[in-house]
Structure formats: structure tokens, C-alpha cells
Amino acid sequence: MSSIKVPDHLPSPAEDCEQLRKAFQGWGTNEDLIISILAHRNAAQRSLIRNNYAETYGEDLLKELEKELSSDFERIVLLWTLEPADRDAFMVNEATKRLTSNNLVLVEVACTRKSIELFKVRQAYQVRFKRSLEEDVAYHTSGDIRKLLVPLITSLRYEGDEVSKTLAKSEAKILHEKIADKEFNHDEVIRILTTRSKAQLLATLNHYNNDYGNAINKCYQTAELRATMSNECACFQDLKDDPNDEYLKLLRTTIKSLTFPERHFAKILRLAINKLGTDEWALARVVASRAEIDMERIKEEYYRRNSVPLDRAIAKDTSGDYGKMLLELIGHGDA
Amino acid sequence: MSSIKVPDHLPSPAEDCEQLRKAFQGWGTNEDLIISILAHRNAAQRSLIRNNYAETYGEDLLKELEKELSSDFERIVLLWTLEPADRDAFMVNEATKRLTSNNLVLVEVACTRKSIELFKVRQAYQVRFKRSLEEDVAYHTSGDIRKLLVPLITSLRYEGDEVSKTLAKSEAKILHEKIADKEFNHDEVIRILTTRSKAQLLATLNHYNNDYGNAINKCYQTAELRATMSNECACFQDLKDDPNDEYLKLLRTTIKSLTFPERHFAKILRLAINKLGTDEWALARVVASRAEIDMERIKEEYYRRNSVPLDRAIAKDTSGDYGKMLLELIGHGDA
Structure with a gap:
């Protein structure tokens, strides 16, 4: 559920643009006015405002904001005003750069966006950076981390709720065997986590809990139970072998982002x-x-x-x- | 360039449907009439015909064709009449099944379709089979073949023609080193072939030819030269280590499908x-x-x-x- 509040009597994009223009003019900038408009418009409305601003004043609203604002305030206003797919493209690009490298952000974007949204991020990435996202991710990583990240960020997971119980049981077994043997980077572990639908994966992790979890973890059955339980699922716990290993951290983030964003x-x-x-x-x-x-x-x-x-x-x-x-x-x- | 001929005076979809309906009725089927219509309509026109047929007669044209035709003729008419993305989805699914397994088809579809078309194949696959394509491909393969096929079929290659010469040179060197050491399944070989744009890859293979190819292969510079040369590029030749190894065959098919479909x-x-x-x-x-x-x-x-x-x-x-x-x-x- 969204936390932003759009006013009942919404001004037109043209009126919003006029107000924003006023906020930029004269001595200093009227930050309160900027907040009162942009923080209370949804993505579609902000997009209309940007278009209208470019048509009316011949300038990019984002560039104007960049000029007028600074520091942390500038960052949040700019990130917020970007189109969602473009914002993600910008953030994952930052995450692949040497100095601002952050693989957790890649996992987060890959696992918490809807399949079609992740695809739009990949398209926006190409428009912005003239390269493919997977190209940059693969180039800037290696070994197990690349092996996990590339299929994650290129995935188009099926989003239906059909679940195969047989598969859930057999793949829970595979996960448990590999994890028990500390083969965390096994191809099959990566295959299961990167390709199965969220519904199928949840079923598999539930089987893992039931068949291989300790008592305290046997409460992962439904969304309601998930919400009240204090512990993570058994599979997640079993991946805490070395708490400082980055690959294991990313695996845990993958599971959590997919099943409990x-x-x-x-x-x-x-x-x-x-x-x-x-x-x-x-x-x-x-x-x-x-x-x-x-x-x-x-x-x-x-x-x-x-x-x-x-x-x-x-x-x-x-x-x-x-x-x-x-x-x-x-x-x-x-x- | 397309080889089909659409008539200058195109009948309306309704007229085409009426004729097709006639072809199905009475004693036997009028195959000539079916060919004279369907073989001379492009994808958009065939799609209109299918829609019109369903609206007018309440039946799926594909089902009707299936009922009326048989054997090899049935197969080509059905494949042709399907929407391109749906046809590919059907063919790659056949290619992942145990009895009709055919990894070459997966490489072919992944490497010869445009990025957005490959994405539509993945969408059509989910609609038809209630699973993701990468899920099935990963599940039905293993080892090096999985390592190659999954990134290929999930790729969204950048299609601009920007090329980095520095990158072409450095990645030609990587390819040559790994291939010389017979490390055909090296992560870097797979990364380069599965993520780089076709333009970038062509530049890399040209560098490979120039720097490491023998004289006869130094003719891969332009499309015109490519078309007249009788030999394949040097990198392709160097991947002929074991002509019967399936993984190597798929690597060669990857290169050829990407650079010279x-x-x-x-x-x-x-x-x-x-x-x-x-x-x-x-x-x-x-x-x-x-x-x-x-x-x-x-x-x-x-x-x-x-x-x-x-x-x-x-x-x-x-x-x-x-x-x-x-x-x-x-x-x-x-x-």
C-alpha cells in the first residue's frame, strides 16, 4: 500500500508547473512549495508534470531541480521525480560502478520488482547508458557473485500462482543437500533461486522448513504466519554459515527479497x-x-x-x- | 528481405475468412485455396484473419487447420499461421522437452531474434506454458550447456552500433587466451559471447582475426567481405577442437547466429x-x-x-x- 497522499482536488499539471516555476524564481528557492507539490503526486502525475514543464518552459524539470536544490534534499527530490524504471536504471548503474559498487542493490531491484518492471528497467538502462544491464553487471563481477547476479537481473519470473508440490519437495531436498554440504554456490542452488516463480519458491522453502527445519521455524506456511513469526525460514538460517561472506549475504538477500520484501x-x-x-x-x-x-x-x-x-x-x-x-x-x- | 508476395489488391480479412471456410467445407479440403491465401499474407494480416475467423465463426482458425490438414503440410501451415512470438515459444518449448530436445534451436532463437522479439517470446512462453522459458531451459540442462544457454535466452542485447575499440581489443585477447588454453567453458568466454552487443562482438571477432587469425581469415572486416569470404572467422575455426562436442558446437552456432545469421x-x-x-x-x-x-x-x-x-x-x-x-x-x- 502506498504511503503518499494525493489531494482530492488535484491541480492540473499546468497549474503544478506554474507553482514549481514560482518556487524556483526570485531570491532563494521555496522548498516547502516544491515538497507540497511533488511529494503528493503519484508516478503518472509526476510524469505529466515533467512533460508539461518541458513543453511550457522548454526546460527539463529534473535539471531545474538539480540547479535549485542541494545535498540530501536534492537527492531525494530527484530520485522521487524520476520515472520508476529510469530511477532503478540509475540506481543499478551506480551499483555496478567501481566506487559506488553495491551488489545488494542489484539483488534488491532484481527480486522486488515485478517481472515486467524489471524488464522496463533493462530497457531504460539501455536508453540511458547505451549498454545492457547484464553486460555491465557481468563485466564488473566475477565468480560466484556473477553466477548469481546475472540470472537474477535478467530474470522474467513467471507470476502466476500455480505451484507444483512434487517440484517443491524435490527442490527443497536439493537445496537442503547442497547447503548441508556447504556447496552454497552449486549450480542447482542458483538455478532454483534465480528461475522459479515466487509462488513456487515459497512452496519449496515451506517444504524445506517442514522437512529439514527446527521446530521454531515451522511457521512459515502463510503470509499471516510469516508476518508474526520472529525467525527467518530454515533455509535462510542455514545460509548463515559465514556471516561475512558476501556471496552468502547476497543469497540470503535474494531469498528475503523474493519471499518477504x-x-x-x-x-x-x-x-x-x-x-x-x-x-x-x-x-x-x-x-x-x-x-x-x-x-x-x-x-x-x-x-x-x-x-x-x-x-x-x-x-x-x-x-x-x-x-x-x-x-x-x-x-x-x-x- | 521477405520472400513472400502479398497481392496488390488485398482481400479484406472477412473475405479471406469466407474463402478459408469454403476450403474446409464439403468433400475433402481445398488445399490450393488455403495456400493461395495464407502463404501470401504477412504476420499482421494473418493475425487479423485469425481474429476475424474467431469472431465470425466462433472457432479458432488454428484448430480448424489442425482438423483439416495432416502430416508435413499441416506442420508448415500451422507454424506459419502462428504469431511469430508464439511460434518461437512453441518451438523452444519442443526444444526443451526430453524427447524432442534440441539445444541448437534454443541458440538459434536466442541469437537471431531482435532483443524485443526475444522478450516477446519469453512472454508468449509464460502465457502458453505457465512457466518461464529460463526455468525450463535451466531445468532440462546442466553443466556448460546450461551455463551458455540460460544467459543466451534471457539476454536483452543492446542494439545500438556504438563500439568500443579498446574493449574489442582486450576481449579479443581474452577470447584468444582462453581458447588457446582450451578453456572453452571459461566464465569470460561465456560472458563476452552472451552479453555484448552484436556490433561490439563483431568488432571483437575482427580484432581476433587481425591479431590472431591466419592470413586466409583476415577478411572478416565488412559485411561485403564477410559475404564473399569462403572461410569462417578465426575464432569460429579455433572452436573446432573437438567437432563432436555439443558444447563447442553450440558455441560455434552462437557466434555464427549472432554475426552471420x-x-x-x-x-x-x-x-x-x-x-x-x-x-x-x-x-x-x-x-x-x-x-x-x-x-x-x-x-x-x-x-x-x-x-x-x-x-x-x-x-x-x-x-x-x-x-x-x-x-x-x-x-x-x-x-
Whole structure:
């Protein structure tokens, strides 16, 4: 569920553009006005505003924002204003660059977007960078990490809910055998995690829990149970062999992002906020990409794990226009 | 260039459907009438005919054709009448099944279709089979063959013509080193062949020719030269280490399909026709999938290699309505 609030009486894109233009003019910039408009328009509406702005003033709204704003506030406004597929293309490109390399972002985008959306990210990537996403990911990685990332970011998972129980049972067995033998990078482990539909994978992980999990983990059956359980699934636990191994971390992120994305995002937010100095990039990434999708559910998961509402945690950790923008996007009570 | 001939005065889809309906009725089936209509309509026109037929008679034209026709003639008419993406989805599915397994078809479809078309094949596959293509390919293969096929069939190659000379040089070196060491299944060989754009790959193979090829192969520079040269590129030659190794065969097919698809198809046709008993499946596959795309060029390549025009070879090897349909599709002189 989306956390942004679009006003009942929506101004036309032309009216919004006029207001934005005003916000940029004269002495200083009217940040409050910018926030009051952009934070309360959905992706389709923001796209209309960008088009209208280019037609009316002959300038790219994004370029204008870049000129007027700065620092953390600039980043969140720009990320938010980009088309979702283009935003993802930008973020995964950053993640493949040497200096800003971040394989977790690649796994996150590959596993939490719908199949068709991931495809649009790949198209947007080519338009922006004149190369394919898989080309850059494969070029900048090697070994087990490449073996996992390339099929993940090129996947077009089936999204129907048909599930084969026989397959779930046999593939749970394969996963368990390979993991028990510490063959974490086995072709079959990667095949199962990178190609099966989310519904099929959930069935397989449930079988894993039932057949090979300890008692505490045998509660992964339904979405409701998943939401109340305090432990991760057995397969996830069994992949904690070496907590610092990057490949294993990415495998765990794959499983969590595919089967329980809200919990994945809640964890990323927790780590970003608790970090000394706050990881503003991670915070902006999750807020910009999830506000319109499942932020309400992420807030629930965040509260369940931290006993503090997300809005209060963000209000405490951020300030100024930047903090205001984040709070408008995630929706806030009295924070 | 397409080899089919659409009449200048095109009947409406409704008129075509009426004629087809007539062809199915009464004693026997009027095969000539079916050929005279379907072989002379392009994909968009055939699609309109199918829609109109379903609306007017409440029946699926494909089902009707299946009922009325038989054997080789039935196969080519059905393959031809299918939407291109759906036809490919059907063919690659056959290719992943145990009894009709054919990895060469997977390479062919992955490497000779445009990026967006390959994506549509993957979508059509999911609609038809309720699973993803990569899921089935990965499940039915293993080892080096899986390592090659999965990235090929999930690729969305960049199709611009920007080429990096530095990259071409460095990756030609990598290819040459690995191939010289007989590390044909090296991750880097697979990365380069499965992710780079066709333009980039051609530049890389040209560097390979220039820097590591023997004199006879140094003629791979331009499309015109490619077309007149009698030998394959040096890299292709160097992959002939063990002519019967399936993985190496698929690597060679990958290179040829990506850089010189017309020659690949001409070869498939030659093998199909020369085979004792003719490989009707391969013949139908190539004719149905290339008639509207590049059959005129394939005919040129066929003649260059065999000194016999393709239409004459097909006329000699096939008969009846089946032969007639093939000849109408590839366009024929006096054959």
C-alpha cells in the first residue's frame, strides 16, 4: 500500500508547473512549495508534470531541480521525480560502478520488482547508458557473485500462482543437500533461486522448513504466519554459515527479497538509520522506490522489529527540507 | 528481405475468412485455396484473419487447420499461421522437452531474434506454458550447456552500433587466451559471447582475426567481405577442437547466429535437405520463421554454398501440398 497522499482536488499539471516555476524564481528557492507539490503526486502525475514543464518552459524539470536544490534534499527530490524504471536504471548503474559498487542493490531491484518492471528497467538502462544491464553487471563481477547476479537481473519470473508440490519437495531436498554440504554456490542452488516463480519458491522453502527445519521455524506456511513469526525460514538460517561472506549475504538477500520484501526493506531502513551518520543513500533509495508500492507494510515491519514507528525514527535522524520530504513521502502521524 | 508476395489488391480479412471456410467445407479440403491465401499474407494480416475467423465463426482458425490438414503440410501451415512470438515459444518449448530436445534451436532463437522479439517470446512462453522459458531451459540442462544457454535466452542485447575499440581489443585477447588454453567453458568466454552487443562482438571477432587469425581469415572486416569470404572467422575455426562436442558446437552456432545469421540458416537448410529422408521439422522451422525476415539473403547464401538454388533443392526433395506451400513461402522461379 502506498504511503503518499494525493489531494482530492488535484491541480492540473499546468497549474503544478506554474507553482514549481514560482518556487524556483526570485531570491532563494521555496522548498516547502516544491515538497507540497511533488511529494503528493503519484508516478503518472509526476510524469505529466515533467512533460508539461518541458513543453511550457522548454526546460527539463529534473535539471531545474538539480540547479535549485542541494545535498540530501536534492537527492531525494530527484530520485522521487524520476520515472520508476529510469530511477532503478540509475540506481543499478551506480551499483555496478567501481566506487559506488553495491551488489545488494542489484539483488534488491532484481527480486522486488515485478517481472515486467524489471524488464522496463533493462530497457531504460539501455536508453540511458547505451549498454545492457547484464553486460555491465557481468563485466564488473566475477565468480560466484556473477553466477548469481546475472540470472537474477535478467530474470522474467513467471507470476502466476500455480505451484507444483512434487517440484517443491524435490527442490527443497536439493537445496537442503547442497547447503548441508556447504556447496552454497552449486549450480542447482542458483538455478532454483534465480528461475522459479515466487509462488513456487515459497512452496519449496515451506517444504524445506517442514522437512529439514527446527521446530521454531515451522511457521512459515502463510503470509499471516510469516508476518508474526520472529525467525527467518530454515533455509535462510542455514545460509548463515559465514556471516561475512558476501556471496552468502547476497543469497540470503535474494531469498528475503523474493519471499518477504517488506521485511527486507524494513531491515535496510533500520541499518541505514542506525548507522553512525545515517546512510542517506540507502534511506533515499528505499523511500523513493517503495513509497508508492508497499511503504505502509514496510512501516508495520519496521515497527514490529524496532518498537519505534518509522516516521519517528526518521524525524529524529534527519532534519530540514530533507527530513520534511521523507516524512511527507512515508506519511506521518505526529512525528 | 521477405520472400513472400502479398497481392496488390488485398482481400479484406472477412473475405479471406469466407474463402478459408469454403476450403474446409464439403468433400475433402481445398488445399490450393488455403495456400493461395495464407502463404501470401504477412504476420499482421494473418493475425487479423485469425481474429476475424474467431469472431465470425466462433472457432479458432488454428484448430480448424489442425482438423483439416495432416502430416508435413499441416506442420508448415500451422507454424506459419502462428504469431511469430508464439511460434518461437512453441518451438523452444519442443526444444526443451526430453524427447524432442534440441539445444541448437534454443541458440538459434536466442541469437537471431531482435532483443524485443526475444522478450516477446519469453512472454508468449509464460502465457502458453505457465512457466518461464529460463526455468525450463535451466531445468532440462546442466553443466556448460546450461551455463551458455540460460544467459543466451534471457539476454536483452543492446542494439545500438556504438563500439568500443579498446574493449574489442582486450576481449579479443581474452577470447584468444582462453581458447588457446582450451578453456572453452571459461566464465569470460561465456560472458563476452552472451552479453555484448552484436556490433561490439563483431568488432571483437575482427580484432581476433587481425591479431590472431591466419592470413586466409583476415577478411572478416565488412559485411561485403564477410559475404564473399569462403572461410569462417578465426575464432569460429579455433572452436573446432573437438567437432563432436555439443558444447563447442553450440558455441560455434552462437557466434555464427549472432554475426552471420543468413549463413547459419542456409547451413541448417542444407543439412535438413541433404539428410537421408529430409529433416522436415528443421525445414519448416527455418522457412516459417525467416520467410518474412531475411529469406532472400538466406537464398543467396544457400546458392553460394551449394551451387543450386534453394527453391530447386526444395522442389526436388518435397512433394504435394507441402512442397507447394514451402515454395510459395520462399518465393520461387521456375522450380
